[in-house]
Amino acid sequence: MRSVVPTAEVPWWQTAVVYQVYIRSFADGSEDGIGDIAGLRSRLPYLASLGVDAVWINPWYPSPMADAGYDVADYRDIEPAYGTLADATALIADAHAAGIRVLLDIVPNHTSDQHAWFRAALADEPGARQRYLFRPGRGPGGVEPPNNWQSVFGGPAWTRVADGSWYLHLFAPGQPDLNWDHPEVRAEFEDILAFWFDRGVDGFRIDVAHGLVKAAGLPDADESVGAAQSLVEDRAGHPAWDQEGVHEIYRGWRAVADRYTPERIFIAEAWVDGSERLARYLRPDELHTAFQFDFLRSPWRAKVLRTVIDDAIKGAASVGAPPTWVLSNHDVTRTVTRFARSQPGHLVGTDWERGRWADEDPDHELGRRRARAAALVQLALPGTAYVYQGEELALEEVEDLPDEVRQDPTWAQSGFTDVGRDGCRIPLPWTETDAPYGFSSRPGVVTWLPQPAHWGRHSVQAQERDPDSTLNLYRRALQLRPAVWRDAGPVQWLDVAADVAAFRRAGTQCWVNTGDRAVALPAGAAVLLASTAGVRDELPPDAAAWLKVE
Numbered sequence: 072m073r074s075v076v077p078t079a080e081v082p083w084w085q086t087a088v089v090y091q092v093y094i095r096s097f098a099d100g101s102e103d104g105i106g107d108i109a110g111l112r113s114r115l116p117y118l119a120s121l122g123v124d125a126v127w128i129n130p131w132y133p134s135p136m137a138d139a140g141y142d143v144a145d146y147r148d149i150e151p152a153y154g155t156l157a158d159a160t161a162l163i164a165d166a167h168a169a170g171i172r173v174l175l176d177i178v179p180n181h182t183s184d185q186h187a188w189f190r191a192a193l194a195d196e197p198g199a200r201q202r203y204l205f206r207p208g209r210g211p212g213g214v215e216p217p218n219n220w221q222s223v224f225g226g227p228a229w230t231r232v233a234d235g236s237w238y239l240h241l242f243a244p245g246q247p248d249l250n251w252d253h254p255e256v257r258a259e260f261e262d263i264l265a266f267w268f269d270r271g272v273d274g275f276r277i278d279v280a281h282g283l284v285k286a287a288g289l290p291d292a293d294e295s296v297g298a299a300q301s302l303v304e305d306r307a308g309h310p311a312w313d314q315e316g317v318h319e320i321y322r323g324w325r326a327v328a329d330r331y332t333p334e335r336i337f338i339a340e341a342w343v344d345g346s347e348r349l350a351r352y353l354r355p356d357e358l359h360t361a362f363q364f365d366f367l368r369s370p371w372r373a374k375v376l377r378t379v380i381d382d383a384i385k386g387a388a389s390v391g392a393p394p395t396w397v398l399s400n401h402d403v404t405r406t407v408t409r410f411a412r413s414q415p416g417h418l419v420g421t422d423w424e425r426g427r428w429a430d431e432d433p434d435h436e437l438g439r440r441r442a443r444a445a446a447l448v449q450l451a452l453p454g455t456a457y458v459y460q461g462e463e464l465a466l467e468e469v470e471d472l473p474d475e476v477r478q479d480p481t482w483a484q485s486g487f488t489d490v491g492r493d494g495c496r497i498p499l500p501w502t503e504t505d506a507p508y509g510f511s512s513r514p515g516v517v518t519w520l521p522q523p524a525h526w527g528r529h530s531v532q533a534q535e536r537d538p539d540s541t542l543n544l545y546r547r548a549l550q551l552r553p554a555v556w557r558d559a560g561p562v563q564w565l566d567v568a569a570d571v572a573a574f575r576r577a578g579t580q581c582w583v584n585t586g587d588r589a590v591a592l593p594a595g596a597a598v599l600l601a602s603t604a605g606v607r608d609e610l611p612p613d614a615a616a617w618l619k620v621e
């Protein structure tokens with residue numbers, strides 16, 4: 072087994088493949104139908120054999136689950152359904168022993184309404200409300216919210232409490248926004264980071280990193296910006312997002328991380344307007360990396376992909392950071408399904424987010440071919456790559472969940488118009504048996520979200536048997552990647568055909584064909600790996616290949 076030893080010049084996080092563990096749906100070791108730390112520990116050998124360098128674990132702290140754990144009640148403990156603090160430290164040790172680093176998810180924009188601070192605020196204890204954003208309402212009797220901001224999940228971003236004042240929540244009412252002008256809030260989070268760094272955690276993914284500081288006075292949003300928001304929407308100019316003040320916070324966090332050896336790192340979730348704005352989070356004294364979401368917003372079109380890739384590389388390079396590629400996560404429609412319908416010619420926005428193409432049936436096999444090809448592009452690029460659990464199984468979005476099982480607060484807050492994100496959070500299938508398909512060792516257990524009847528077909532067990540499965544494609548790609556791509560130098564585009572994106576990095580090329588006709592590959596090229604079987608002289612539509620060209 073590999074072990075965690077700091078390597079030579081290029082730090083691990085600049086080229087890492089990080090696997091995103093959505094803990095509730097990864098593996099259940101306690102037989103209650105909910106994933107947990109015991110389940111994750113038992114599956115570490117799977118992650119080691121996949122060949123990932125690190126895991127990012129979605130929030131595992133005690134939470135009333137108003138937003139699947141993104142409503143944290145206590146940042147220094149573990150959700151009882153997931154285990155204990157002792158389980159967490161054992162997991163960190165096991166992962167390190169298997170050569171896998173551990174990144175946690177820190178949620179600094181808001182707490183749970185069950186957090187001790189918010190309870191004190193509701194009880195109106197002296198000074199307690201100042202840690203949040205309480206304001207009087209507008210209009211006669213203060214019955215109107217203090218401004219026109221909308222929650223990301225739908226409806227007003229304000230909730231009124233018993234004594235008539237309002238508090239801000241950019242997300243669910245159970246997620247009150249913190250006041251980052253308050254020195255106690257700043258000190259508390261630096262201390263929470265140190266708490267986990269002291270326990271060996273290698274870094275943090277920062278939730279809603281662009282939201283912490285709001286424009287002074289909490290002014291109305293310009294109606295033209297659109298008061299309504301969504302996770303993926305372009306939100307330039309909205310007073311809730313990407314304010315200058317956030318950067319000072321991250322300089323403080325960087326100083327905390329820099330106290331530790333080996334290196335501790337950050338990855339920002341910041342939906343900002345373009346790669347130049349994003350680069351500001353990556354200046355040398357701020358965060359190490361940030362998701363470049365345009366890659367996951369790209370339709371299946373070579374031209375758009377190429378533009379997005381160039382832009383991301385340029386943006387990151389402007390501040391000396393590695394680019395960071397992501398095809399999906401727990402907030403967006405699974406890649407297979409995004410690529411299973413007709414493709415627009417531009418970056419996709421909110422209407423694309425969760426497969427709201429009610430009148431267009433998905434062609435999952437087509438989507439699967441494209442998702443496999445996209446993975447080979449992602450893993451050939453310089454920088455770091457994030458793989459969301461189930462991507463390596465080519466799982467599709469489950470779009471036909473019965474309404475009564477939906478858990479995402481988006482569903483209710485949107486007035487039952489937006490089905491939300493549950494469809495990409497279905498418990499993983501490990502075996503071909505009946506539900507829960509090895510997700511839990513207890514047969515017949517009711518999983519927190521139901522799995523579809525065909526889930527076993529996509530299981531790890533089924534894919535292990537099939538040499539051409541997506542799981543085996545990912546394994547081979549991750550095996551080859553260090554030698555083939557890791558130190559291969561910059562991307563140089565080859566002009567081949569309008570529907571083909573092809574680039575060279577040193578002696579290796581990556582080709583992807585998004586058109587509907589096969590294209591000839593260069594004479595004498597040896598195919599190192601292809602997303603579809605039988606690629607030799609031609610690359611078929613909806614496929615990608617890695618080539619060694621003399």
Ligand code: GLC
Pocket residue numbers: 138141142178242278279302340401402
């Ligand atoms: C981030 C998370 C998402 C969550 C939201 C509020 O966008 O990825 O799942 O709902 O923040 O914390």
